[in-house]
Amino acid sequence: MTADASAPRTQGQEPLLQVRGLKVHFPIKRGIVFDRTVGHVRAVDGVDLTIERGATYGLVGESGCGKSTLGRAILRLEEPTAGEVIFDGTDVASLKGEPLRHMRQRMQMVFQDPLGSLDPRQNVESLLSEPLRAHGLGGGKAGIAEKIRTLLDAVGLPSAALRRYPHEFSGGQRQRIGIARAVALEPDLLIADEPVSALDVSVQAQVLNLLEELQERLGLTYLVIAHDLAVVRHISDVVGVMYLGSLVEQAPADDLYEQPLHPYTRSLMSAVPVPDPVVEETRERILLAGDLPSPANPPSGCRFHTRCPWRQETRCDDEVPVLRELAPGRLVSCHWAEEIRDGVLHPKSPEEVAASMGASVRAPGAENPETDALVQGVDEPIERR
């Protein structure tokens, strides 16, 4: 992370990645041969974000809000329903054949579960040489061997690791192998999807430090996806918070942690314990009413209104808030962000929120019983694409 998180790192240069109006909607199919579309899961529903070269963008939000789908759509592992992904000035959707292959080489992914993403039958040497051979990189046999040794050294593993298999390593070491494999192709952008959430807390910091070191050394740009705000805090320049397929807040990391503006960000932040016992004692705790609504049938108006302690009738229920700039670099999609920031509006308890929603809270399935039942898994299974 740069000293001044809000400062542009590469003045005059265009950003490495620009995502504009990105939507990924998955059809929900029914019928004996799944031939009837009864609705759509709006996993990503109109996301705009920009990542400057050499910067780290931390994307957070609770499980199911669409973070992984967004990451996969950037890599074109998921076909967007609408919107654009501009990578290094080129619209990714316009690429085919060799240019698409080359673009894929320049964007790599680190997965949450290295055991699941590394072939258990391949030893480390084979795991690391495979992508190099596939992309014709590293020169001949000797060149590849040399490159693999350098990679192992860069991720802090001994050369004795070469002959060993993924199951012989600890979780942290396996993640180091996953990272070595991802950087082997000298990418520009690394998308790390929950890179440390499967690891012990003591190992998480080591892996995050390694990512930082590699970024510095190799000039990488990162999109780091996590459900935990604490994970992305120290490595991110900019943090984006997602709720039900949309970004609700985006800010330079220090600003966001100092003063979260969106009610959802505030509730996420209030769940992070503070190491100082005095501060911890007085820490604001915001409990949310209800569960994450179904992305197949999101609430009207502000999508967060059914759980929001600051909800105001009826504007929040009816009017979709736009992601607007409150201060330089600080984007928030809440009608009442200023009032909440200035303490003019006070939060309700989860019980009050639930009671205030009363009859207006939509019972699951009330608007679209088929869709909701499917998404919640109480009916027939959804065919996953």
Ligand SMILES: Nc1ncnc2c1ncn2[C@@H]1O[C@H](COP(=O)(O)OP(=O)(O)OP(=O)(O)O)[C@@H](O)[C@H]1O
């Ligand atoms: N291939 C698919 N077909 C249908 N629905 C999908 C598919 N992939 C994801 N979804 C749905 O899209 C929504 C967003 O999923 P996604 O995995 O992107 O969320 P996430 O925030 O990354 O959550 P997690 O951290 O649990 O992976 C979820 O409701 C999920 O069930």
